[in-house]
Amino acid sequence: MEIALTIDELIALRDQVWDDHPIITERAILPTLALKDVMARTWRQGRKGRGSVAFYGPPLSGKSSCADMLVVEMKRKKPACGVLIFEVVEDTHPAEGRLLSELLNQIAYAPRIARDLAGKRTQVHRALLALSGEARHLFLIFDEAQELSSGEFAWLKSVINRLVRDRVKVTVVLFGQVELIERRRRLRDARSDLEKRFMSTLIELLGIRNAGELKPVLEAIDTGSEFPAGSGLTYLQLLMPRFYLGGGRLQHHCEPIWGQLKRYALPGARTVVAMSNVAGFLANLLIVLRPLDDSELKITPEILQRVPCD
Structure with missing residues (x-):
């Protein structure tokens, strides 16, 4: 059951657990x-x-x-x-x-x-x-x-x-x-x-090959995940509480995110992106977005271009 927290309480919790979050530590098990x-x-x-x-x-x-x-x-x-x-x-x-x-x-x-x-x-x-x-x-x-x-x-x-x-x-x-x-x-x-x-x-075993395969991963971060255990808070809800409250979801930006990710395709593997690169990019994306957290935030191509993959 989700714990009812104010935005300030969510941000305080985020600051407390940020360094141990599965997305930030690149240890999240995502539904590829x-x-x-x-x-x-x-x-x-x-x-x-x-x-x-x-x-x-x-x-x-x-x-x-x-x-x-x-x-x-x-x-x-x-x-x-x-x-x-x-x-x-x-x-x-x-x-x-x-x-x-x-x-x-x-x-x-x-x-x-x-x-x-x-x-x-x-x-x-x-x-x-x-x-x-x-x-x-x-x-x-x-x-x-x-x-x-x-x-x-x-x-x-x-x-x-x-x-x-x-x-x-x-x-x-x-x-x-x-x-x-x-x-x-x-x-x-x-x-x-x-x-x-x-x-x-x-x-x-293949990594992510296209935006269609990336979307379920982003959906899981948005709505199909939980951290800390038992909190009822999804990954995105905790990492970007203001953005989430305003209706922001990573899955809505699947195509432009994939546009950046596919630059890291494995050599000779067409557009297959290794899961290590996907995990690294998503961690860095949330790190870049953290100081921008706002209910009106728009994830623009300019923001995505600032995200490193390693």
Whole structure:
């Protein structure tokens, strides 16, 4: 429920939380077309007893935001399920024991980790079984998945097979750099069963491609967001209270904002703008607009030209 605050109180609150605001810190999770696609594909895979989907993109294309939002969304859709984000690190000499130990570390496994391989396998199985919750459904999200070797995929397959035999649904989601394409090819050459298991579906993550895709992002800032939690205040309402009260909305300026944003299109990607650039531009836009906050404010091309992207 929205808290009834005066303009002066809103401005005081804005000043208090400005530096921690998701838009200003560029940590807001916004409803991009790519994010919606990730959610839909993951949920479809989640209907299966054992499903997998993989996504790739260049650095700063929004993979981490998608992974973070998956945790929230899958928990929302299926509150009793378990979700784990596993951050893969490069290992020049991969070993099953190290992978299992790292899984236990990232689960925050409290007991002492066994030294022998059989003990670690049992501990990982029991920990993941417990994490799957009452729903008996586990979403395993791997970030920087291009760093996984063929051997590590084989070991993960064994972990997952054991869970499935115990009637746990397991949904694997891989996020990686463009090198994930090459990893898929090598996996196919080495173990076609692993390629089919983990990367039969490999989707490119794209940023914003046009004003039509930008508009839902601006609408979310205007009316479909909240900060601080429980306040009922949308991002724009708090950051620009006078402008908002006067009926001002960023979505009304979608075309000129996109006109500025598309200057930062990725090289060779036509008009695809990386999510890092979108987040940076929107943060700087609100920083530029802050001293101009007024119910009569017009966001002109001259104002937009003053907004840096980094």
